Amino acid sequence: MSNMLVKQDRLRIFGLLSPAYLWLTVAIFLPLSAMFYFSFLSEVPFGDAEWNFTTDNYRAFFETPTYAILLWKSIKLGLMVTLTSVLIGFPCAYVLAKTIQGRSREALFLLVILPFWSNSLVRIFSWAIVLRGNGVLDRTLNAILPFELDINLMFSTPAIVIGLVHSYLPYVILTAYLALQAIDDSLIDAARSMGAGKITILRRIILPLSLPGLLAGAVLIFVPVVGSFMEPRILGGRVGTYYGTVIEDQFVAVFNWPLGAALSFILLAVVLVILALASPILRKAQT
Amino acid sequence: MKRTFTLTTAIAALFAASIANADEIRVLNWQGYGTDADWATDAFTEATGHTVVHEYFNSEQEMLTKLRTNPGAYDVVLINASFTPQAQAEGLITSIDTAMIENFDDVSANMAENDDLNAGGALHGVPWTWGLTSFAINTNTFDEAPTSIEVFWDPDYNGRVSIRDDALEAVQFAAIATGQDINNIEDLDAIQVKLAELMPQIKTYWGSENDWNQFMAADDLDVATIWSGSASRSMAAGLPVQFVVPEEGAIGWLDGLSIPTSSTKQEAAHQFIDWMIDPEFYTRWAEDGAPASANAAAAAALPEDAFNRQVLGDPEVVARVQFQRPVSDETREAYLTMWQALKAAQ
Incomplete structure (x- = not known):
């Protein structure tokens, strides 16, 4: 009888x-395996093109210093963006979790999530309008400030x-907010009643307790930023060549899918190693 | 309306005999590059009964792959002359029956006899358009147009320069600046040095004509490489730019229209190519900004002050042009590696 139940439970779990x-198989596992397969080919295996299995694409990463230099540049960018996002x-x-209550909190939340609702390309192009010389930022500041400022x-x-940072900030705000909200206010009150200063409370209570949320947000930001290509290309100009843009070039500009796939998997491996180390x-x- | 009418009657007269069987032909081209203009395909359909469907590619490699993987899917394909020999050697495209193309007699002889288009000893691509890759200047900054390509390295324009993010184009551009043959570069080190010196001058790379127009409109650039056809469009759109062919020379390219071997609608394909090199088609296209036509009669039909007549019609300019020849995969790879290393060092 109990066996029957277990069996039914299993079926139900399986069904659910x-x-x-x-979805995971179709949308993630299959395309990834196809790309993994591509990364070991000498040519894109379409039509009559002659191809064979090779590890040349992976060797290219180690033989040409360009890729390693760019990967390091991308990792630095990832750290910089993550740190800035956490600090902001x-x-x-x-403030959202502990200070503001009621309707103004909802309004602020809306403002935080708003960037998520717009297309990322549109966001980046609007930044281009703001940041360029003689752009919105330049003109506004020069209209307010008494001295001439050249911001480009x-x-x-x-x-x-x-x-x-603008694109990924909501991740860290949302995850940190959830962690902060879970902190019992009486803990803070207790600390205060025992004479702890603001800094001590932050360092000994709030930071440790909200760390899981903060780190989750940091990981959510770091991983996509290391592989980002659209933002650096549009906003970076001459200095906007990163690991992600080189991968994009392999797929879009020079049609070398195998090399692009190999570079992507090296990136994936490096990111996994970094996460494993962390x-x-x-x-x-977590504990 | 009246114009469409004359266009259609003209083609109708040409193809009256073949109206009987209507086909759907598939054209493979860059997007927005002449063949897919609504007025052009509509006029063709009205005259011949054949309908036109388009498919697009984003790089020559992609175009070749599409031809290889989809036999029978395309009837007309645009191939840059520097890729025609490769397509011919792989058996992807068939020879052209010039007798079926009435306008072919008007195509300039030097283009019709182009070695690359005549790969394998027979014409495999009908010369359609040609143009230059040179540069344009911002007329708000320059009182007088520079005559030398060295303006790119002029410290006065530091951070106000742009070139296209393309390895082959960058290398050939530097080849011209270092006085080398773009098709037979002997001193690649000199080119690397020259490009390395150029990098700090660059504000950003451009990728598409649209990018380029935006940067120019926002006054981000003073001098930037550009294709002649795009420059004519930008000028027509009112941007403060002027196209320059420096004394050192410029890169020339020639685009041809080819017919895949696997096409089952060869006759309709020939008719479409004939319409594409028709002066009627070209003069209408030139109003929107078109590259130079390979058809002498079409070029002559342009107004006196047209960009393609003034700039590209000048024999002295044409004498300075180095036309692109095929580039082997190894060379291409070497250029790409060099270009990526230069970009990564920034």
């Missing part, structure tokens, strides 16, 4: 999970960071 697994996002999430951030690394910290934060 199968759409998700089917955490105080914002704290367009086509520079700061422009890329600004564009990416996992002790992540696990510690």
Whole structure:
């Protein structure tokens, strides 16, 4: 009898999970395997093109220093964007979770999520309008300030960071907000009653307790930023060549899918290694 | 309306005999490059009964792959002359029966006899359009147009320069600046040095004509490489730019229309190509900004002050042009590696 129940439960679980697994197989596993297969080919295997299995595409990464240089540049960009997002996002999430109540919180939340609702390309192009010399920012500041200021951030690394931070900031705000809201206010009150200063409360109570959310947000930002290509290309100009843009070139401009696929998998591997190295910290934060 | 009428009657007269069987022909081309203009396909359909469907490619490699993978899917394909020999060697395109193309007699002899289009000893691509890759200047900054390509390296224009993000074009551009033959570059190191010196001058690379127009309209650039056809369109649109062919020379390219071997509608395909090189078609297209026509009669039908007549019609300019020849995959790869390394160093 109990066996029957277990069996039924299993069936039910299987039934409930199968759409998700089917989706994962079709939408993620199959395309990824196809790309993984491509990455070991000498040519794009369309039509009569002669091709064979090779590891040349992976070797190219190690033989040409260009790719490693760009990968390192992309990782630095990822760290820079993540750090900036955390520095801006955490105080914002704290205010939302602990200070503001009621309707104004909803309004602020709406403002935080708003960037998510617009197309990312549109966002980046609007930044281009704001940042360029003689653009919106330049004109506004010069209209207000008494002295002449020449602001032309367009086509520079700061422009890329600004564009990416704007795109990914909501992730860290949302995850940190959830973690902060879960902190019991009486803990803070107790600390205060025992004479802890603001800095101590932040360092000993709020930061450790909200760390899981903060780190989750950081990972959510870091991974896509390392592979980003559209923002650097549009906002970066001459300095906008990154690992992601080189991969994009392989697919779009020079039609070398195997090399593009190999470079993508190297990126995936490097990101996984970084996350694995960081996992002790992540696990510690969870407990 | 009246214009369409004369167009259609003209073609109708040409093809009256073949109206009997109507086919759907499939054309493979860059998007927005003449063949897919509504007025052009409509006029063709009205005259011949054949309908036209388009498919597009974003790079020559993609075009070749599409031809290889989809036999029978295309009837007319645009191939840059520097790729025609490769397509011919792979058996992707068939020879052209010039007797079926009435306007062919008007095609300039030097184009019709082009070695690359005549790959394999027979004509495999009908010369359609040609143009230059040179540069344009912002007329708000320059009082007088520069005569030398060295303006790109002029410190006065530091951070106000742009070239296209394309390895082959960048290398050939530097070849012209270093006085080399673009089709037979002997001193690649000199080119690397020259490009490395150019990099700090560059504000951004451009990718498409649309990018280019935006940067020029926003006054981001003073001098930037550009294709002659795009420059004529930008000028027609009112941008403050002027096309320059420097004394060092410019890169020339020639586009041909070919018929895939696997096409089952060869007759309709020939008719479409005939319409594409028709002066009636070209003069209408030139109003919107078109590259130079390979058809001498079409070029002569342009107004006196037309860009393609003034700039590209000048024999002195044409004498300075180096036409692109086929580039082997190895060379292409070498250029790409060099270009990526230069970009990564920024």
